[in-house]
Amino acid sequence: MSTYNFIKVQEDEGILIVTIDRPKALNALNKGVFDELERCFTTDIRTSQHHGVVITGSGEKAFVAGADIKEFLDLDRKTARELSRRGQKVFAHIEQCPIPVVAAINGFALGGGCELAMACHMRIAGSKAKFGQPEVNLGIIPGYGGTHRLAQLVGSSKALELLLTGDMIDAQEAFRLGLVNLLCDQGEEVITAIALLKKIAQKAPLAIAEIIKLSSREGQNLTPYEAEAAAFGRL
Ligand code: COA
Numbered sequence: 001m002s003t004y005n006f007i008k009v010q011e012d013e014g015i016l017i018v019t020i021d022r023p024k025a026l027n028a029l030n031k032g033v034f035d036e037l038e039r040c041f042t043t044d045i046r047t048s049q050h051h052g053v054v055i056t057g058s059g060e061k062a063f064v065a066g067a068d069i070k071e072f073l074d075l076d077r078k079t080a081r082e083l084s085r086r087g088q089k090v091f092a093h094i095e096q097c098p099i100p101v102v103a104a105i106n107g108f109a110l111g112g113g114c115e116l117a118m119a120c121h122m123r124i125a126g127s128k129a130k131f132g133q134p135e136v137n138l139g140i141i142p143g144y145g146g147t148h149r150l151a152q153l154v155g156s157s158k159a160l161e162l163l164l165t166g167d168m169i170d171a172q173e174a175f176r177l178g179l180v181n182l183l184c185d186q187g188e189e190v191i192t193a194i195a196l197l198k199k200i201a202q203k204a205p206l207a208i209a210e211i212i213k214l215s216s217r218e219g220q221n222l223t224p225y226e227a228e229a230a231a232f233g234r235l
Pocket of ligand 1: 065
């Protein structure tokens, strides 16, 4: 396993637990976090050895409070566009991971934090979790896939409301909207995510990988129905 400075990676019975580890900055996503998440998802996750991945945040207050705003200050049009593309690419590695990835949301999931949670295949929220896309308050927009993934999860009308108001919602509301799969007590997020992944690990691994691939629409050259039939044939 690689050595990391901004994330922690632990293994528990074939499940990798990836913790964004910048609690003093409420786990804000800086360049270092993106580099290390990319390395983790492209090299450390071995689909032959691991059943699933949990992503969570360090400390009790935040899952991830957003992209690191301090890194936005010197951006110009070109470098900001590159930063957005880079974030989208790293989150695509997570979405296209062939084993299930569950976000264990233990506090604020704002901006890039909400986008990170949405790039995971499923989401578990503790009772103190809070969600939102507050970028509009800063005169910007989500840049890591959030404008699309939020609409896919909660519908375009509600997504527009959340994106245009920048309002924060609590765990109950996120569950009601379908943004979150399961609710749990504060502090039980990781254990609940592991239980879900262990249940899935009892199923056929090739079928799981095909379902994930179809849901992320990876390799979009076929229609969804053609892709489904091809995967059905393979299995
Ligand atoms: N980027 C960089 N640093 C951040 C951050 C972010 N997105 N969010 C929080 N931090 C840092 C703060 O600067 C502060 O650091 P400091 O102690 O060195 O000043 C520390 O985390 C604690 O944050 P603080 O604002 O003091 O905590 P709070 O409990 O008063 O408020 C939030 C919590 C989440 C409501 C508030 O931090 C916030 O609104 N963060 C920005 C959310 C956001 O806009 N995200 C989208 C970014 S595009």
